[in-house]
Amino acid sequence: MNRDVKEITDWLEQFRGQELVITKLEQQDEDLTQVQLEEVSLDTPAHAQDDDYIPQYELVLHGDGIVLNENQAPLPGKKYEIPLQGDWQSSIEESTLHLTTDRAEYTITRQ
Incomplete structure (x- = not known):
């Protein structure tokens, strides 16, 4: 179900x-x-209406974070941005949110 x-x-x-x-x-x-x-927060990037490449909205999760790769780097700018553009789908199951955009699939889970 899309939210x-x-x-x-x-x-x-x-x-x-x-x-x-x-x-x-x-x-x-x-x-x-x-x-x-x-x-x-939900941000509207500048020039979003003028450029098809720039997303209409960005869902932004603010806070300290770690990118869990080989180097475990700090999250740049203390924010994680999810561009919401074109057709996107979402569903919520208890402590998990699934988002599918034109570019990627995201799963957000509370630990």
Whole structure:
């Protein structure tokens, strides 16, 4: 079932102060990121209406985090951005959010 952006942000807001694990699958490349969620925002990038490449919205998860790769680097800018552009789908199952966009699949799980 597809959720609207408000339902998604409301669902994420309940996990403020908690750790989330984000799995991103893009072109058979999987990235894992941990975020200590401090805030959720929905941003509209500048020039979003003028350029098809720029997403209409970005779901932004703010907080300290770690990109879990070989080097375990800190999350740049203390935020994780998910571009919402074109046709995207979402579903929520208890402590897991699934988002599928034109570019990637995201799974956000409360730890």
